[in-house]
Each structure stands twice: as C-alpha cells, then as structure tokens.
Amino acid sequence: MSVVILSMISFALGSHPDFRERLLTYQQLLWIIDNMDIEFFDDLNLNNTKEVMFATTMTSRTLSNIDVFCMIFFTTELVLHFTSCPVKKKFFTYPLNVLDPILLFAMWTSFGFENHTEAMIESKELTIFYQMMKAFVVLRLFRFFRLAKIYSGLKIILLTLYASAKELVLLLFAIMIAAVFFASFVYYAEFREPGGFPTVLSGIWWAIITMTTVGYGDMTPVSGYGKCVGAACAFFGILIISMPIAVVSTNFFDFYKANNEREKLLKFKKEFTVDEISNIFTVKSMNASNGIAPICVNVTKPTRHRISSAFT
Numbered sequence: 001m002s003v004v005i006l007s008m009i010s011f012a013l014g015s016h017p018d019f020r021e022r023l024l025t026y027q028q029l030l031w032i033i034d035n036m037d038i039e040f041f042d043d044l045n046l047n048n049t050k051e052v053m054f055a056t057t058m059t060s061r062t063l064s065n066i067d068v069f070c071m072i073f074f075t076t077e078l079v080l081h082f083t084s085c086p087v088k089k090k091f092f093t094y095p096l097n098v099l100d101p102i103l104l105f106a107m108w109t110s111f112g113f114e115n116h117t118e119a120m121i122e123s124k125e126l127t128i129f130y131q132m133m134k135a136f137v138v139l140r141l142f143r144f145f146r147l148a149k150i151y152s153g154l155k156i157i158l159l160t161l162y163a164s165a166k167e168l169v170l171l172l173f174a175i176m177i178a179a180v181f182f183a184s185f186v187y188y189a190e191f192r193e194p195g196g197f198p199t200v201l202s203g204i205w206w207a208i209i210t211m212t213t214v215g216y217g218d219m220t221p222v223s224g225y226g227k228c229v230g231a232a233c234a235f236f237g238i239l240i241i242s243m244p245i246a247v248v249s250t251n252f253f254d255f256y257k258a259n260n261e262r263e264k265l266l267k268f269k270k271e272f273t274v275d276e277i278s279n280i281f282t283v284k285s286m287n288a289s290n291g292i293a294p295i296c297v298n299v300t301k302p303t304r305h306r307i308s309s310a311f312t
Helices: 002-013 026-035 049-056 061-083 088-093 095-114 117-122 124-149 152-163 165-189 200-211 224-271 274-289 305-309
Strands: 020-022 057-059
Touching (some): 026 049, 061 088, 095 124, 152 224, 165 200, 165 224
C-alpha cells in the first residue's frame, strides 16, 4: 500500500508547475502559434493556464522515475498474483483483478506518450486519448480495497454498501426524478429573468446541487416564484436523502455487531483448547440434566447467517 500512496503523491505533484520541467517559454509558444501550422498549438486556449502548462512543460525526471518504479512494481505484482492463483479461470472474477490490467495499460500508455510528445503534437486525437489514459490512472486508488482482507472495518463498510445497494439505487432514481421536476418548474418560473436558467439541463444541475445542500451559488433564482421553487427543492431534497440513511445505518450496525460477535468467538477459541471447550459444554449439559443451574458461556450467536458468513 505504501507504493500506492507513493504513486498517488507522484500523480498529484505532476500537475503542479513547480514539479514540471520547462520545454518552451511563453514567448516561444506564441512564436510557434504565429509562424507554424501545427494543429496542437493552434487549438490551445491561451487563457487556460492548464493547457499552457501542458504545452510548455513536461513531468520532471524524478517523478518519471518514481512512476517507472511504481509501474514495474504493479506489473510484477499482477504477474506473480496471476501465476500463484491455483484456478486461473477464477482470477478475473474478482473485480480488483479486472481493474489491475486496465490500470497498468493506462499507466504504461500515458508514460509512453509523455516520452514521445511528438505523437501528441501531430494528432489531436492522441492528445485526447492521452488525457483519458491519465485520468484512468486514478483507478489505482481502488487498490486500497484490498485492505478489506486485513482490516475488518473497511470490509464492514463495503458489505454495508453492498447490502444497501437497492436503497441507494432507489435514492438515485428519486433524486433524478425530483431534479427534472424542479428543474422544469424553476426554468419557467425564471423564464422572464435574463441570464438565469438558459435550459432545463442547467436547471437539473441547479436542482441536484440544491437538494444535496451543496449550493455552489453559480445559479440562483431571482423571482418570487423561483425562490418558492428553490425552497421546496431544498426541503424535498432533505427528505429524499434522509430516508435511505436509516436503512444504511441499520445494515452497518448489523454487520458491526456480527463482526464483534465473530471476534469474541475467535478470542474464545484462542483462550481454550478444543478439549477444554468440549468439557465446558459437557459439564453444562450434565448440570442441566441434574437440575443444577447451567454454567453460562458468553458465546452469542449471530442473528443473521448471511451477515456472519460474510466475514468468513
């Protein structure tokens, strides 16, 4: 996991100007745009600092070496993981094993483009493809989910999300229906206001931001009718989002309780040998048959079989 953290730090620093090596000055860039017919430079938006930085700089050699080390490490890990798998057909049935080849392809492809920039300069399509591959590199964060095998807390969260999938999908549909509903109302409520909501699609964006109580403030209703729609949208959003939370929290509590019971049982098994456990339950059975109060053994049984089996 330390390699994943290192690679993400390198990925983040690669987008900062202080960690990039300059290839062209701004004056040289302007000269190329004015005197050379190159589509890559002609399509640059000089007001966009990110595009200018991408066109005039490259990733520093230190960060490139870190990326190479991480890519070799991930590739070796995937090969060893695959070769050590006893059943090769079942290897790619695990979702994280499917993401690893996609991640490695994106990492090696983006690295190749960064070392052959002339290919991107000659083709705008390759530049877009490079940016897509660079975005896919973020998939390496999913490797943290492998820690679920070690840390039960992370596994509880994943199991909770899986058990609450139907409720979360229902929440998504409810938000989308409500977003279209309020977007249509606010569009016509603000129809006479200039520069408010140009389309219903922009109203959908506003409705989602309002219902989730984010409120960027880039679009706000001005008229009285529009403000009424906005208030109703915010109130309705709170109701929609709060309802599935109870189901999710209940599932989380069930898994958390089952995991605690499982840990108690494992601790109980470690403290006593098999013969000692057998003797305890034998004495308990004999005392119960003789009318003597049974010995209480604090071993609780999970309430749901599907929950307890999820941790095995």
